[in-house]
Amino acid sequence: MKERILTGIKPTGYAHIGNYFGAIKPAIELSKEEKFDCFYFIADYHALTTLKTREEMKEYTYNIACTWLACGLDPEKVVFYKQSDIPEVFELNWILSNVTAKGLMNRAHAYKACVEKNETAGEDRDAGVNMGLYNYPILMAADILLFDANYVPVGLDQKQHIEIARDIANNFNNKYGQTLVEPDGYIQEDFCTLVGLDGRKMSKSYGNTIQLFTSEDVLRKTINRVVTDCRLPGEPKDLDCTVYKLYKLFASAEQTEQFGKKLLEGLGWGDAKKELFEVVNKFIKPMREKYFYFMEHKDEVDKILASGAEKARYVARKTLSKVRKRIGV
Numbered sequence: 001m002k003e004r005i006l007t008g009i010k011p012t013g014y015a016h017i018g019n020y021f022g023a024i025k026p027a028i029e030l031s032k033e034e035k036f037d038c039f040y041f042i043a044d045y046h047a048l049t050t051l052k053t054r055e056e057m058k059e060y061t062y063n064i065a066c067t068w069l070a071c072g073l074d075p076e077k078v079v080f081y082k083q084s085d086i087p088e089v090f091e092l093n094w095i096l097s098n099v100t101a102k103g104l105m106n107r108a109h110a111y112k113a114c115v116e117k118n119e120t121a122g123e124d125r126d127a128g129v130n131m132g133l134y135n136y137p138i139l140m141a142a143d144i145l146l147f148d149a150n151y152v153p154v155g156l157d158q159k160q161h162i163e164i165a166r167d168i169a170n171n172f173n174n175k176y177g178q179t180l181v182e183p184d185g186y187i188q189e190d191f192c193t194l195v196g197l198d199g200r201k202m203s204k205s206y207g208n209t210i211q212l213f214t215s216e217d218v219l220r221k222t223i224n225r226v227v228t229d230c231r232l233p234g235e236p237k238d239l240d241c242t243v244y245k246l247y248k249l250f251a252s253a254e255q256t257e258q259f260g261k262k263l264l265e266g267l268g269w270g271d272a273k274k275e276l277f278e279v280v281n282k283f284i285k286p287m288r289e290k291y292f293y294f295m296e297h298k299d300e301v302d303k304i305l306a307s308g309a310e311k312a313r314y315v316a317r318k319t320l321s322k323v324r325k326r327i328g329v
Helices: 017-031 054-070 087-097 102-106 109-120 136-145 156-176 216-223 242-250 253-264 269-296 298-327
Strands: 003-009 036-042 078-082 151-155 184-188
Touching (some): 003 017, 003 136, 017 036, 017 054, 017 151, 036 054, 036 298, 054 078, 054 269, 054 298, 087 136, 087 156, 087 298, 102 109, 102 136, 102 156, 136 156, 151 156, 156 298, 216 269, 242 253, 242 269, 253 269, 269 298
Parallel strands (some): 003 036, 003 151, 036 078
């Protein structure tokens, strides 16, 4: 029997190379392994904690869907769907809320970060916190537990989400009998090491991302913004620099070795960024063409997502039926 992998991405902005190397590429590689049954979804309802307009929701949802498809996701080999197309998720969310201690939600990283920020600013500890943010981990648990997921690919900084889902499943099983699969994290050790334009972890919140699919001109301008030190042409460069770290993601081992030698021999930052652009653009170009094809043929994307939702709901109904029987509904 195959083990089930489940992962989702929030449509809270345009996909960037951190999303690709940290989540999309590894997930697609896992989908090619015969031992796994993969469920991949767009977590659009989770995005309500961040997005402000319906236009943003539609634009970013299509962006993420088309990105997955352009990067090589085969909808015949995985179950690919939108969270919002699975109403069973939200029924299970409420059921799970009744076996989840408030203290567990108090310890969730996102909520704690907001509280700490408010306390530092001298504001009410819950200022700006809505129940969507507070209950976010329960909805995430519903996403996972509804599909009997064995593994959820996450970075080390997201391990708590899996721990919470396990705690909630365990609480339900202890109260009503063994029903829900308790998932494990499929930990990706290097998820957090992807650097952004400024050398920090690549994140939309830092504004230091490199958008995955945009025009060559915009890509070139973005790469020219990579922060470097003040070493002049002719002076050896430190291979711990952001330019080199980004270059390694897109280049072959041989290319990377040659580029490193040039930096050590004093290659100027301007020329280094030109070489970085060339290798990034060459890598992205075939996927970029597919991406814009799907963005111009959204009807095809809708059909793919609808087909995926139908497959997902077949599984979801079976799990929810067991849950409903357990609680006496």
